Amino acid sequence: MSEVLLDGAALTAEQVRSVARHGARVIVHEDGLIRASAAHESIRALSAARPVYGRTTGVGANRLVAVEYESSAGPVVLGPEGSVVPGDAAPEPIVRHEPHGLRLLRSHAGGAGPLLDPVSVRAMLTVRANQLAAGGSGVAPHLLTALAEALNRGAIPPVHAFGGIGTGDLPALAVTALCLLGEVPWRGGAMEAVPFDPADALSFISSNAGSIGEAALACADLSELLRASTVITALAFLACDGNSEAYEAVVHLARPHPGQQTVAARLRDLLAGQPVKAARIQDPYSYRAVPQVHGPALDAVVALERTMSIELNAAAENPLVDSVGRRVLHNANFHTAYLGLSLDAMRNALYQTAALSVARLSLLLEPAFTGLAPFLAAGPPGSSGLMILEYVAHSALGALRLHATPTSLATAVVSRGVEEHAPFSSQAARNSLDAVGSYRIVLAAELVAAVRALRMRGTPPVDGPLAEAFAYAAERLPDRLDDRPLDQDVEDAAGLLPALAGFEG
Template identity: 65%
Template sequence: MSQPDVLIDGVGLTCAEVRSIAQDKATVQVDAAGLHRAAAAHMMVKELAARGQVYGRTTGVGANRLVPVTVDEPAGDTHGMRLLRSHAAGAGPTLDPVIARAMLVVRVNQLAAGGSGVGPEVLTALTEALNRGLAPTAYTFGGIGTGDLTALACTALCLLGELPWRGGQLPPLQFDPADALGFVSSNAALIGEAALACANLSDLLAAATVVGALAFLGTEGNPEAYDEFVHQARPHPGQQVVAAQLRRLLNGQRTWFARIQDPYSYRALPQVHGSAVDAAQVLDRTLSVELNSAGENPLVDVAGARVLHNANFHMAHLGLALDSLRIALYQTAALSVARTTTLLEPAITGLTPFLASGPAGSSGLMILEYVAQSALADLRQCALPAALATAVVSRGLEEHAPFSAQAARNTTQAVAAYRVILAVELVAAVRALRMRSAVLAPGPLRDAYDLAAGVLPEQTVDRPLDIDVAAAATLLATAQDTDAGPFLADFLG
């Protein structure tokens, strides 16, 4: 094939690369070293299974772990095939195709890390599915943070030709049925969804600083709260980063301000938004480990000629990072809604109520405050920690679950709600600056304003506002498609 966009090596996959493959359909190839590691582990686990017990290959699974199984069975009715068919029991909506493809990306990279014992032909088939733009038929419900068994069992049946792919077809693969547990013993769906959410949210958090700076100008804010001396006195990393970004964006803009102290939504922006930036970085670091680890059970140690039964499938670290992020995200989202409220308040802006024009009693942007509060309410529900729940399954053997899959799903929904909240703030900020006939000094903030003003309708008479919110949302960088033009996040420098 031609040079791939992304080379999978089992050690260096990033959240941005997961998104580029899963969403933007960048081409992918597994490097030779990754295929070699997979082949070596496959040969080793077959040898070890021939000499003794290997969980899931020579035994049942879960509470059936002590039950020996027959290795030499009729083709098509092996223990491995029964395992795949019985575990392909997900329910609810089918996985979003992008999330399903992200699952494939993660599983390929995990297999390339070695340790699963799954044959290299499976890696090749998965990369072929990705390069053809396919997504497996898998379902939302089934994972509880200890393995995406149902989604990956469905994926295996797609590879075998027993379930249909979405988006096209792939020749059926005949892989070793003994590889069944080795293939499904992974949290690839959870990790893939979390990686997509992390990449998308990183863009939104960067864009939010730009939107906040525009709202600051729209309300004639006081820049004193962003002074470097203030943030050196309390040097949390994210707080310092956001304050420095605001200083850079506001550099050269007018120095007159309307108040000695602004509302918290402006004055505490570095502290609150910086906390979300810090939480996103924790998630990114956690995902860097999860994306590039052989979190397999059992884990094949080729050099030591052994298999190790373990609990590296338990996603407590990732679940807690996701829960923490959503709580921090709610805090900064609430500040965004509060800034929208200030932009609609004449006592703060000196402009008309709701930034309306036309006959007395015109509504202007009144309804967008409701839209933002509605999205914030959804985000609040999503912010509830999934880790507060647990479960006991498989006859009591598996007596704990972090529900990290639910944490990832809630994070996806929270990111979507946050995008709406920021879009509303951007619409209000641009209208306020227009009504002021503001002339911004040259620099990145004026460039960002010009970009937003270029796509948001100028009419201020009462009219449907859905087109405004949709246009604003497209500027909030949730995908790095180089053909899509600039995003607001690009102006942070």
């Protein structure tokens, strides 16, 4: 089993997926523990001397309400806006309640809706542990190792789907804290309760780790699917006797968008040495415009990967502990506009390339392009062949159209008006994961049709990575041509997509 090192500096979306979906073990780097320890010591000292949001004050609209803060010297009495009141000037003692931080965790663990997929929750835990290793939160360093232990034991908190709006996944992380405390049972595994200083409550939950984790899963998956789609396009191209003139380098040097050039180059490499017949002076858009439509999706995922590399390793804490300068800085780094906008752009570009895939599927079912029977049927007259796959693909495309709706067009005003903007990047991340599922169905349907058409024509690719990709798929997809249920074919094809991505080069 592979291992992923959490150091607060170099975590990638692919590594998050490796931990969350494939069970890779996590190891906390010593440097991360050192940074977390330094921040923890700094915040304890600073909180005893000055107001610190969430530690000596309430949160949200309660930010001006002083709360009792326990320092190493005992309880400190706080006056207006969290100012420290000298001992000899203190008013009547404050009536003691359970610590503010504990009440904060309990009150914020209020998510709703269905429980999240364990993979998404594991992604959240991975991201939050790495964020703590970046050393800006001030929470006790043993909480970092506790999260790593939970991941390695297979224990996850019961996180509900609704609660985040892009300014902090507060319910998800609050229930995680209650699991660490032993108040809420873990799912999937067990752990002993760990010490949790109530003063660390806000610092622990003030994070978008859930949204970032789901975005990381979507980013890794979409990057992989886009690579697979180039291979599938090349197979369909051969089955329809496409004209490769549209992919020539000089064409794309004349309009040198990076993604467009990359897609064209990859198609040239895949089709090199293949018996391309060029049956038409120019093809329909679904073949001719692949670089121009697929290229923006490639550029969008590159931009998303760049955003993810920052978000995954950022100490996006409020307040931020500057342990070097011995300061605590109140800020808005928890606001995830960059993440939400990047995800929105990715899904919009993805819809365009998915629409082209559905159009290619239709051409694969058309005798004028393949020279085969309508719908690639092989039975008696009127046989349906792969007719239903066109409906399935359009159904998935319709869902993808809904997923592509920009979430950044919404906002919210909460907490008595003091928090007056929200990017809804939590919804953008969730929509992106849903888009992955829809796009996977679209590509799987095209792959089933392309492999069947090449088999029926008796013209499989010759030599090179495209021939290897075809052989890999053909060995694993049923070769029956009779009318029968095709649901398993699509499921099998979807399972082949990660491996097909490796043939793209």
